[in-house]
Amino acid sequence: MNVYSVNKGIGYASSGVEYAQKYRKELFENLEFNDHYVFLNYLSKNIAVYTDLLGYQRKQVLWIYNVLSHRPTHATTFTVDLFLEKFVGEAYEILNQTSTSLEIKVTGTQRYKIWLLKDDLIDRVDYIVNGHLVNVSHYDQSLNNIEHFSDGQLVRRSFYNLQGEISYEQFYNGREISMTFIDNQILYGKMAFYQYFFKVLQLQKEDAVIIDRPLDVIEGLLPQLVDQVRLFSVVHAEHYNESLSKGSHVLWNNNYEYIFQHADSFEAIIVATDRQNQILSGHLRKKTMIKTIPVGYINEVSRKRSYRPYSLITASR
Secondary structure, eight states, X not given: OEEEXXXXXXXXXXXXXXXXXXXXXXXXXXXXXXXXXXXOSOOSSOHHHHHHHTTOOGGGXXXXXXXXXXXXXXXXXXXXXXXXXXXXXXXXXXXXXXXXXXXXXXXXXXXXXXXXXXXXXXXXXXXXXXXEXXXXXXXXXXXXXXXXXXXXXXXXXXXXXXXSOEXXXXXXXXXXXXXXXXXXXXXEHHHHHHHHHHHHTTXXXXXXXXXXXXXXXXXXXXXXXXXXXXXXEEOOSOOBOSTTOBTTXXXXXXXXXXXXXXXXXXXXXXXXXXXXXXXXXXHOOSOOOEEEOOSOOOSSOOOOOOOOTTOOOOOOO
């Protein structure tokens, strides 16, 4: 059995959703199944930089763009020296160098701005011609992807496999996915891209999919996943606006509105507190199981008798 927790993005300043996943991951470590963590947003930095901070094993992390490029989640190992090998035999000049970046000039009009992680490891490289950004190359153990720009606007991304070949390309209109060219297919829009990814995962009937961030995701996935896997969704915040809800009319939190409208498609909806469980059970007219899984835990309750009076502790969800 495999369990897939589906999120959008992750960063240095992770939200409560990412920490809820982290606590759930720690609980799963004592259970006999494989848990995976899916991230659907494009990230400009190697995802391992972020997931390492939260203690994910790299084999657990499934970034959609890496999976479809047949790349594992891997630490960044590509160095400045490896990048500069492309200029062997060419003259170049180092213009500026700091602990976080390096700028070199190849000709009078061409420059490269190399952005660093640490220890001369490359995060990304901006290619600039006549003062205009042409493309940005992103690295992990090798070239991962290139973003192409026209008149300052993102128009295309090319994703590479470990052999340095283009695996697929994605085109954009107003930074939204318009088309993806992959495996001799054309996928139109974001939802078709997500659906293709979940086909590649080859999910089995006994597998569980937990939707942690449903907004702008679940509409495309629900028709594909319902009755095909064990499907769950997590409510990470207040699920409705109390002041604007009257009688039988409930103003849902828009992040979860689609989930509640199709609640009978889910094996269970997960909340963090028994109180929210009670309120949501009263709001939902559909016979859907609602389960409480608290966010965070302690290994034991401290019974210490002495304490410092007049101390203050604040707690937040």
